Amino acid sequence: xxxxxxxxxxxxxxxxxxxxxxxxxxxxxxxxxxxxxxxxxxxxxxxxxxxxxxxxxxxxxxxxxxxxxxxxxxxxxxxxxxxxxxxxxxxxxxxxxxxxxxxxxxxxxxxxxxxxxxxxxxxxxxxxxxxxxxxxxxxxxxxxxxxxxxxxxxxxxxxxxxxxxxxxxxxxxxxxxxxxxxxxxxxxxxxxxxxxxxxxxxxxxxxxxxxxxxxxxxxxxxxxxxxxxxxxxxxxxxxxxxxxxxxxxxxxxxxxxxxxxxxxxxxxxxxxxxxxxxxxxxxxxxxxxxxxxxxxxxxxxx
Numbered sequence: 001x002x003x004x005x006x007x008x009x010x011x012x013x014x015x016x017x018x019x020x021x022x023x024x025x026x027x028x029x030x031x032x033x034x035x036x037x038x039x040x041x042x043x044x045x046x047x048x049x050x051x052x053x054x055x056x057x058x059x060x061x062x063x064x065x066x067x068x069x070x071x072x073x074x075x076x077x078x079x080x081x082x083x084x085x086x087x088x089x090x091x092x093x094x095x096x097x098x099x100x101x102x103x104x105x106x107x108x109x110x111x112x113x114x115x116x117x118x119x120x121x122x123x124x125x126x127x128x129x130x131x132x133x134x135x136x137x138x139x140x141x142x143x144x145x146x147x148x149x150x151x152x153x154x155x156x157x158x159x160x161x162x163x164x165x166x167x168x169x170x171x172x173x174x175x176x177x178x179x180x181x182x183x184x185x186x187x188x189x190x191x192x193x194x195x196x197x198x199x200x201x202x203x204x205x206x207x208x209x210x211x212x213x214x215x216x217x218x219x220x221x222x223x224x225x226x227x228x229x230x231x232x233x234x235x236x237x238x239x240x241x242x243x244x245x246x247x248x249x250x251x252x253x254x255x256x257x258x259x260x261x262x263x264x265x266x267x268x269x270x271x272x273x274x275x276x277x278x279x280x281x282x283x284x285x286x287x288x289x290x291x292x293x294x295x296x297x298x299x300x301x302x
Contacts, residue, residue, distance in 0.1 A: 006203040006235070007046070009061065011063055032271060040272075042062055063196070084132035088114055113125055139180075147242075155243075157175050206251070235255070
């Protein structure tokens with residue numbers, strides 16, 4: 001079984017608003033300010049714990065001119081974070097103070113859930129299932145996948161990725177992968193629309209390149225179309241689409257975010273991969289200016 005989630009990537013519009021919400025409202029740390037390696041005229045932000053450990057990372061492509069996304073089949077539609085049990089009252093107060101409208105609905109698989117949206121409309125959840133003396137976000141808890149082909153989607157999860165089916169609540173079926181979960185929800189046919197407020201892809205973690213290549217061969221043998229290995233500097237990645245159409249990434253644990261800046265100043269400067277450094281000046285001219293006001297409690301450990 002894979003260790004769990006590595007990161008989840010979504011699409012934002014205004015880059016400054018994105019930074020402000022995730023650092024000042026949710027208390028995450030901006031651990032890397034870089035660009036989309038495939039579209040270097042746009043930012044790629046990574047938010048996570050103190051050092052950006054795999055499993056804590058929510059990342060964003062900031063595309064100000066992108067259309068508004070629309071959820072539908074073949075999309076990951078909700079990003080869930082784990083918070084300590086007993087902290088939902090404080091989180092409700094904190095979100096209300098920031099003007100965020102919340103829905104504190106029925107328990108899911110025995111855990112309290114707070115549902116809300118970020119400024120671009122991305123569906124977020126706080127799930128009170130962890131331990132901790134404070135109230136901060138601990139890690140990514142799960143993602144929800146809408147699929148018009150639930151049996152085929154489930155098959156690739158269990159047969160190839162070796163997820164374990166552990167529970168069902170109504171039509172929601174929960175699968176476990178290491179210390180994280182994926183919830184499968186059947187949907188009507190008709191794909192959603194990629195854009196602001198939508199999840200672009202979900203990345204699951206492997207320990208190293210050897211395990212990644214082994215999984216790539218298994219996926220190819222099953223008939224899946226898998227990308228070549230991509231150098232993302234902070235990890236290496238492969239990509240494929242599950243039968244319902246959602247994009248899945250398999251990313252290595254390392255080398256991590258300390259390869260190009262020290263832990264104490266993560267996220268404070270624009271970091272570029274070596275092959276883009278020769279055109280840094282041109283890239284910086286194209287990017288809108290942003291500033292960072294990370295609050296102190298965002299810098300604590302997991």
